[in-house]
Amino acid sequence: MIDKRFELAAAVADVQDGATVLVGGFGAAGGPIELLHALIDQGARNLTVVSNNTGSGNVGLAALIKHGRVAKAICSFPRTANSTVFQDKYRAGEIELELVPQGTLAERLRAGGAGIAAFYTATAAGTQLAVGKETRRFGDREYVLEYGLRADFALIKCKRADRLGNLVYNKTARNFAPIMAMAAKTTIVQAESYVEAGEIDPEVVVTPGVFVDRIVAIPNPSQESVLVASGASYP
Amino acid sequence: MSEITSKGVGWSRREIARNIALDIPDGSIVNLGIGMPELVASFIPSDREVLFHTENGLLGMGPPPAAGAEDPELINAGKQPVTAIPGASYFHHADSFAMVRGGHIDICVLGAMQVSQRGDLANWSMGDGDAAPAVGGAMDLVSGVKTIFIAMTHCASNGAPKIVEKCTYPLTGAGVVRRIYTDLAILEVRDGALDVVAMAPGVDFETLQRHTQASLVKPRVARTA
Numbered sequence: 001m002i003d004k005r006f007e008l009a010a011a012v013a014d015v016q017d018g019a020t021v022l023v024g025g026f027g028a029a030g031g032p033i034e035l036l037h038a039l040i041d042q043g044a045r046n047l048t049v050v051s052n053n054t055g056s057g058n059v060g061l062a063a064l065i066k067h068g069r070v071a072k073a074i075c076s077f078p079r080t081a082n083s084t085v086f087q088d089k090y091r092a093g094e095i096e097l098e099l100v101p102q103g104t105l106a107e108r109l110r111a112g113g114a115g116i117a118a119f120y121t122a123t124a125a126g127t128q129l130a131v132g133k134e135t136r137r138f139g140d141r142e143y144v145l146e147y148g149l150r151a152d153f154a155l156i157k158c159k160r161a162d163r164l165g166n167l168v169y170n171k172t173a174r175n176f177a178p179i180m181a182m183a184a185k186t187t188i189v190q191a192e193s194y195v196e197a198g199e200i201d202p203e204v205v206v207t208p209g210v211f212v213d214r215i216v217a218i219p220n221p222s223q224e225s226v227l228v229a230s231g232a233s234y235p
Numbered sequence: 236m237s238e239i240t241s242k243g244v245g246w247s248r249r250e251i252a253r254n255i256a257l258d259i260p261d262g263s264i265v266n267l268g269i270g271m272p273e274l275v276a277s278f279i280p281s282d283r284e285v286l287f288h289t290e291n292g293l294l295g296m297g298p299p300p301a302a303g304a305e306d307p308e309l310i311n312a313g314k315q316p317v318t319a320i321p322g323a324s325y326f327h328h329a330d331s332f333a334m335v336r337g338g339h340i341d342i343c344v345l346g347a348m349q350v351s352q353r354g355d356l357a358n359w360s361m362g363d364g365d366a367a368p369a370v371g372g373a374m375d376l377v378s379g380v381k382t383i384f385i386a387m388t389h390c391a392s393n394g395a396p397k398i399v400e401k402c403t404y405p406l407t408g409a410g411v412v413r414r415i416y417t418d419l420a421i422l423e424v425r426d427g428a429l430d431v432v433a434m435a436p437g438v439d440f441e442t443l444q445r446h447t448q449a450s451l452v453k454p455r456v457a458r459t460a
Contacts, residue, residue, distance in 0.1 A: 026291045026292075026310075026314075026328075027291070027310055027314035028307060028310075028314065029291070029307060029308050029309075029310050029314075030308065052328075076369070076370055076371050076372070077369040077370065077371040078367045078369055079366075079367070079369045080314075086367065087366060087367055090366075090367040091365065091366070091367075097367055097368075099367075099368050099369070099370055100370075101370050101371075101372065101373075101374040101375050102290065102328070102332065102370070102371050102372035102375060103290075103328075103332030103335055103336050103372060103374075103375030103379075104374075104375065105328075106327075106328035106329040106331070106332045107329060107332065107336075109328075109329070110329040121336065121378075122336070122378040122379070123336060123374050123375045123378045123379070124374045124378070125378065125409075126406060126408070126409040127374060127405065127406050127407065127408070127409075128360075128405045128406075129370065129374065169325075170308045171293075171306065171308045171309040171319070171325055172289075172291050172292045172293055172308060172309055172310055172311075172325065173308035174292055174325055174326070174327050175291050175292050175327065175328050176327070176328045177327065178327040178329075179327055179328060179329045206327070223307045223308075224307070225307040226307065
């Protein structure tokens with residue numbers, strides 16, 4: 001019988017030093033806070049993290065970076081009004097940054113997850129972010145070659161998961177989660193509710209269970225924005 | 236402040252937003268950048284139906300919620316709480332940027348640090364190496380959205396012209412801007428030159444040219460806005 005349920009600590013226990021980890025979330029919406037805190041507790045270092053931002057306040061992804069666990073960030077917007085953690089590390093030369101336009105980041109994940117090695121996009125053609133990349137003209141436009149992105153693990157959050165790993169999300173907390181689930185060898189989901197197979201209408205499943213490996217039930221997840229507003233820091 | 240804006244001449248930020256809103260046709264799908272562009276939504280005439288897209292996964296974005304009704308999982312690209320109108324849809328980032336990069340969004344309104352007379356846009360980096368750079372979705376939007384409008388002050392806060400012959404800041408995209416809406420004028424990029432579509436009350440062509448580091452094409456008929 002297929003059962004993807006894990007306890008929180010066990011779900012992240014095999015994240016090895018040097019792993020590439022996809023982290024869902026956009027701003028303070030959709031960040032898998034409990035999984036990130038479990039990863040801090042677990043202790044893996046020298047990680048490459050792929051995420052749109054670099055965390056808020058001193059919790060979640062920002063806390064992982066603050067504790068020196070992240071060697072490299074691949075992201076589109078490593079700034080937030082409420083956190084200086086990434087900027088401080090960057091200025092100190094303690095973290096590497098690969099800056100990727102947001103749509104290119106999304107497409108690289110989708111491509112990686114779909115077995116597509118690379119693709120051409122008009123985004124960033126003629127800009128600094130295309131320097132050193134292959135370009136090619138199709139018709140009257142220049143396009144930039146971008147590579148699909150795959151990772152060892154994805155940490156994402158959803159609203160509801162069933163026993164087979166089918167997922168639905170909540171509003172704009174969905175953001176990168178479905179494509180990160182596709183692009184990781186091992187996708188770890190924290191779900192606000194866990195239900196039996198059949199309880200999610202197949203017509204409304206957003207992420208089919210084939211893309212999901214581990215489900216951790218977190219019934220009342222922390223909201224990153226609430227933690228930040230309260231001045232919390234982890235641990 | 237530049238000489239002209241310090242005299243209180245020119246359109247206010249809200250008037251710039253109104254000028255843009257009046258140029259958005261009924262039925263348009265529109266993406267609004269962070270800052271002044273966000274003001275555009277409230278000036279869409281009530282007889283037009285315009286759908287707002289926010290690249291973090293919502294088509295049919297509504298106004299901000301009432302105080303106390305904010306949902307931390309319903310935000311816009313500027314990370315501010317928003318609402319969803321009846322008929323809205325949520326989707327993941329690759330679908331959202333397929334809308335952007337696939338040419339399914341009609342108009343995007345963005346802020347700018349510099350715009351050149353051939354429509355080059357610089358709005359993501361000052362080119363200094365100290366702070367970590369951040370680009371977000373700006374390069375995707377300018378490469379994929381059909382029409383790019385710019386909302387900005389005509390000059391920087393130190394008075395330096397922002398409309399220039401050639402951008403000195405790193406480009407977001409080359410030849411991507413259609414129209415520039417400032418406190419002093421509305422300009423249209425046409426064949427590598429800037430046509431003056433309208434000037435703010437109290438602004439004459441010579442004054443406008445003096446505050447612009449690119450050659451302007453004099454209007455045949457000045458529009459009153």
